[in-house]
Amino acid sequence: MPCYIQPMKDGGTMFLCGDFGPHCGACASVGDFLCDFPVGEGKTCDMPLCEGHATEVAPNVHYCPGHMVLWQEFRDAGGVQRELENVVPYAQPKREG
Template identity: 70%
Template sequence: MADLIMIGLFHCFLNGFMHWRWKQWSLDMPCYIERRKDGGTMFLCGDLGPHCAAGECAAVSGYLCDYPVGEGRTCDLPLCASHAYEVAPNIHYCPGHLMLWKEFRDSGGVQHDLGNVVPYKGDKK
């Protein structure tokens, strides 16, 4: 059985990051690669949701990009923990939108926009 697993994972590797498939008998399921903190690699096969969309990452996505794109919508690019950058509590940006955010913040845009905010004082009774 171990030989079948290694052959299946090697077959997945030859097909490229975003097209990994586990083929054994009549099964066809996506495979994922998770990088471990100790430097190791872990392979996961099964339908665990979309792959991370950042570059050629093949990890399971656990986050969506929260960058506003207009009309009350956000980017929603699926991201893994390594590529989801937290810019505020529970607000994550993809690598591309993180660069836009940093440019906006570093140019003084945040301070300028916050200067236009009028605090809500509540209803006076």
């Protein structure tokens, strides 16, 4: 049975033993999250990530370190603003009668 040493935010250390499923692709710790970065055809990266390597970019949306760099470059180059300018507001269909 594998055992893991998990650092905690308060500086302490936690020891975990057991089969905890996928491991973080960046450090081999327990992978609590999956990378949600879109990679095409409705799919996401899905790289397992530990708490230390998962960056939350929206509620319950996490990116791996590599995809976080791509997201920051896109955002800093004005990509978010360009995409928002293309959004067409939804209009309720008119009811007859």
